Amino acid sequence: MALPKYTEPHYRIWHYIYLTICAAVFFFLIAPLFVIFPLSFNAEEFLSFSDGMKRLDPDAFSLRWYKDMIYGTKNPWGLAAKNSFIIAIFATIGSVILGTVAALGLSSRHMPYKGLIMAVLISPMIVPLIISGVAIFFFMAKAGLAATHTGIVLAHIILGTPFVVITVTATLSGFDHSVTRAAASLGSDPVNTFMKITLPLILPGVISGGLFAFVTSFDEVVVVLFLAGLENTTIPIQMWTGLREQLSPTILAVATCLIILSTLILVTAELLRRRSERLRGINR
């Protein structure tokens, strides 16, 4: 943002102050994430930069915490990672199916009580997680599903569907319904029309909703804390226990892996969003 030549000095000064403030805020947002990265390669057992690291001495860096994460004898990370992925994948599939179908109904202009129903469907996103946790725990305990994978998957479907509903409804808002009518007039039944016409067009929205649902499940700890038994431990639960008891550098190694995973998800989500906007002809 170059300033025009005729800008008066005090506005010029203000402009630079403004840019400095912005830079500081961006630094505040992003810098904490980059602290974890170098510290996870620390050769020592401390969570601060050793003198060797400050001198960039190669001996001060090591992969020992990554080794500990993978091969450590009493490390629960393997089981936790397996559980996390299984739960997140099934929760995502469930959320995407239920959420997409519901979004199709919601964006029909014939939908009765739209506002009220939308409010109910979105509520798991708005209600504080601790309350959702208590309520879902009561239900799962009664249904005999506490401390089972099924129970946790169902809980995460509850928490994940609002994101799918929101993203798919947003995609459908720019959807040209005449194409489905055209398909119907050409003799296609509704299911076929959905699979061949609607779904490919709204796919970016569905996938990005799915990514939200995946991340919600993968990162969810409050509800799982109520529901999980020892066998159902997940990565967030292990991190939570680790952070409460003692911060070991192994947690930083796990955290680094999680940051890499979230970067991948971010890139995918961004690419999808742009593609979706291009498909729907929204110019930015």
Added chain:
Amino acid sequence: MSSETNQILTTDGIPLEVSLKKAERKNKIKAFLLVAPLLFFLIITYVFPIGDMLFRSVDDKMVTQMLPKTFKAMENWDGQELPEEEVFAAFHEDFIKLVEDKREGKLSTQLNYTKNGFKSIIKKLRRKSKSFEEGNYKEQIMSVHKRWADVEYWRAIKRRAPEFTSQKYLKGIDMYKNQEGKIVSVSEDRRIHRVLWLRTLEIAFFVTVFCFLMAYPIAHLLATLPMKYSNLLMICVLLPFWTSLLVRTASWMILLQQQGIVNDFFVGIGLVADDNRPEMMYNKTGSYVAMTQILLPFMVLPLYSVMKTISPSLMRAGKSLGGTPFVAFWKVYFPLTIPGIGAGCLLVFILAIGYYITPALVGGASGTLISNQIAFHMKSTLDWSFASAMGLMLLSGVLVIYWLYNKIVGIDNIKLG
């Protein structure tokens, strides 16, 4: 002219209006059937359980069912002096039955909620009751422990007679019903919950304010910069947004610890002495800093999406009409961003008021919120009805804000990313 000629008929001979209505209804049902699976799933697994919480929070049948005869005998007792033999006999009968079913422990837990000190005297009573002789139970029970001869404890038992109670809600705001049935506050040194409610509101409020102050400039920068730069900067907002909450909290724990980088920096620039490093974690400061950074993206994104739609020519028009840049900003630009401000502030406030993980990890004792108290009662004291009551009090607050959000922004206008 007859009405028939006015009516337009379809080819089947049905009036068009009727036929249209029929088609409309069919479409309505179709749309509803699509929503139905998710709606019913949520109602069964989510909405009903929240209703169940409401029931649990006022339900007090447990003690009523454990001491049926006692409460019946107590009906005529005015609560002024120690009850008559009849009450003691009934209590003894109920108690023997509870001991047979091994449920006297539950009774002592329940009564202990009402008045401290029941646990030990019930244990003692169980031991002694085995050698009780028939008749004159009043004397025998009173001889077990002096508290059994204290009318206060019998009043405490009587307070548990009704099947429903508002006691948990009163406890949530540090009040209780005294012997005369008046609602009064607990003594000053035991008012822990009010402090927590106020602190929750205070932290949520200031986190919202900090987020707003930090998000406004960067959202503005993102919305006005050319695409290729703003896309790059947007990553700085979106990467934390997509990163695990626990990872972000962990990084703050590393930064804020006493030997951490922030403290090193302060020592380095000479702001604090090396041997006098301030405690920045396990207190309110920790909660403020970490929650602000974690919730900041939720403020930036709604502001950005509103600012993106404001044409830059409006500011130019304002300036060309004689306003200084500041006046043009304040009179033209700022009012246009108010919907975004409302959306962002409400969203951040709602999220902050129910925060649990981050305060539990970096908040210490002085930085924890009401959610932490709810979790504490769910997991440690196992007083689930109290946890439910506090949860619902928090929920009703959130629902009011949610309703406002719906009025101002509209639920279907929530944007993600």
